Amino acid sequence: MLFTDNTFEKFEKDLVSKFIKEEIPFILIHNQSDIISLDEAKADELRDRYKSDLLEFSCSMLNDEDQERAVAELTSLIVKNINSSAILEKGMFEDLVVAGDLVVLVCPIDSEAPEGRLILPQVNAIRDLLDRNCIPVVVQPSELKSFLERSSILPKLVVTDSQAFDKVSEIVPKEIPLTGFSVILARCKGDFESYLKGTPAIDTLKNGDRVLVLESCSHHSTCDDIGRVKLPRLLKKRTGVNLEFDVVAGLDEIPMSIDNYSIVIQCGGCMITHRQLHNRLKPAITAGIPVSNYGMSLAYCMGIYERAVKIFISK
Template sequence: MSLNETPRANQLHIGLFGRRNCGKSSLINALTNQQIAVVSDVAGTTTDSVYKSMEIHGIGPCVFIDTPGFDDEGTLGNLRMEETKKASEKTDLALILFHKNAIDLECKWAKSFEQKNIPVVAVLSKSDCLTEEEQSELALFINKQSGLRPIVCSVNNADSIEMLRNEIIEALPSDYEKESITGELAKPGDLVLLVMPQDIQAPKGRLILPQVQVLRELLDKKCFPVCTTADTVDAALSSLSKAPDLIITDSQVFKSVYEKKPAQSKLTSFSILFAGYKGDLPYYLEGAKAIASLAPHSRVLIAEACTHAPLSEDIGREKLPRLLRQRIGNELTVDIVSGVDFPKELHSYDLIIQCGACMFNRQYVLTRIGLAKKQSIPMTNYGVALAYLSGILDSIDYTI
C-alpha cells in the first residue's frame, strides 16, 4: 500500500531522540533524501516535534518524528521536553542518537523504550567529527553501557546512511500495526452489509475514516460489501438474495440493527473492529463490566482521538454520558478529553472509555492502555460500551 493510500495513523512511526544539536534533524534529511527538518548549529532549533510522512524503500509508508532535545533547559525547555515525551508514546521504532558527550540520558531513554518492547536502534551520530579510534572506543563504551551496538553514522557518508537504513529494516516490529481490521470475521466471497453513519459526524459527501478503511479491506479480501444507512436497513436486507454473512454497523444504532438482523448473520460494529485493530479488545471487553459497578458518585473519563468542536448528538460528549446517567444517575461525573490531552494520573476514575482511535497509531493507544493497566483502572471503548449498555454485548461478534 502506498503512502497516499495509507492513513498516517496506520504508518510506522519512527522517532529520533537525543540531546540538542546531536544531529537528529540532519539525519532525517539524510534518510529521506529531502530537506524536511530545519537544520542549524544552534542548540534547540527544533522546538516542537515535527511529523513527516514518507515512503522509504524497504520500509514503506512511515512517519519520521523529529523531537526536541531531551536535555533542554529552563521553563520553555521543560515544555519542549514534554513534547518529546508525548512523541515517545507514539513511537513504533526509536532511533537514539549518541554523541561524544555523556551518554547517561541516551541509555535511560533506550531502556525506557525496551521496557515497552519498542525496538531501539542506537546511532553514533556526527561520526565525521571523530577519529576512527574515537569512533571505535565510543561505540564499545556505548555497547558496554546500554547493551546496544551503535551504527557509526555521518550524514556526509552515504554508505553509513544506507547501513542505518538497513538496520532500521532489520529492527522493524512485526506487529506494529495489525494487518487486518476484520480478521477472521470476513473471508473471500462473504456478503457484508455495512450500516454507515449518516449524521453530523459524517458530513454530506464524505465517509469517516473507519468506514473507508473497512470498505477498502473488504474489497481487497474479495468480499461483496453492500452499504446502507440505519433508516434503510429493512429495505437493504429485503433486497438481498441471501442473508449477509456479516453486518458491520455504526455503534450508535447497535440495538436497532441487532433487532433486525437475520439469525444467521454475524454482527459487529466499526468501533469494535477498531478496538481490536488499534488496542486491546480483551481488556476492553473486561473493562465494560465495570459499568455494572458504577454508582452516582463514580467518575468516568471519556477520551476522544479527534479534536473536533462539539457537535449535536456527539457520541462521546452527548450520547454516552446520557446513556450512562440514565443507567447510573444524573450525579455521575463524566470528564471528557480530546486529542493527546490524556491525564497521567488516573486513580480518580472508575472507568475510562476510549473512542475507536482511528486517528491514533496503535502504539499510542497501547501506551494509554498500559497506563490504565498499571493503575488498575478499567478501560473500554465506545463500541464495546454501547453494546454493553444496549444489553447485546454477549451477542456481538469480534476478532482478537
C-alpha cells in the same frame, strides 16, 4: 536517537531508558561524523548495553553516491526497527469471514464525516474484506432495510457505526450476526479480554462515581462528540445515577490519580498503534479498574452488547 561528538551522557541515557520502558523502538545514530567520527570502543559499549542498531551518519561532505548509500542504510534500519504501526497487526475480519462472503458495512454520513471521504476504520474494513476476497456492501442506515429485503445474498455479518447500533439492530434479522466497527477495532488493537471483563461494570456505577474517557486522536477528532456528549448521556440514562466525567485527549495527562476512577472508557484508537493503546490503558488494568471502549460501552448502554460481542466470544 541522535547524538554527536561521542557524547552519550545523562540526557541521552535517560531518554533511551524511557524508550525501553515504554517499549518504543529506537536506533542510535551518531551524527556529524564528518566532524568527529564515532569512537569504536564507545560504539561497542553502546551496542552491547542497549542491544540496538548504531549508525554512523553525516549529512555534510558526502558525495551523491555516498549520500544515497547512507540514506538507504538509515531508511532500512528505520524500517527494520518499526515492528508496529497504526495499521492493524491482526486483520479486522480474521477468523470471521471466508472468501466470497458478503459483509454489510453501515456507514452513516453525518456532519462529522470528512469531506469527500470516509473515516479510517471504514476504509480499513473495506480493504481488509477485499484482501480476504470478500464483498463489502456499504450502506447508509436509511438504505439498509431495503437492501436486506431485496438482496438474494445473505450477509455473513453486518458491521455498523456504533452510534447507529440501536437503529441497525432493529433492522438486521436476529439470525444475521451484527457488530460495530469500534468493537472490531477493540478486538484487533485494544485489550479485548479486559474490555469484555470491564464493560459490564457499567451497571455497578454508583452516584458520584468518576468516569475517565480516553480519546486517542492527536488531531481534531471526529469522535469528540461521542466521548464528550453521547457516551456521558447514554451512561447516565443506563445507570440512572449522576456520574463525573473527565475526557482526556491525545497523550494529555490524566487529571487525577487513576484509582479515583470507577471505569476507564477508551476510544477505538484508529489513529494510534497497538502499543500506544496498550500503554495508555496499563495503569488502569494494573490497578484493577474496569476498562471498556467507546463501541462496547455504547452497545452496552443501548442494550445490545451481547449481540455485538457474540461472534467474538464464540471464537
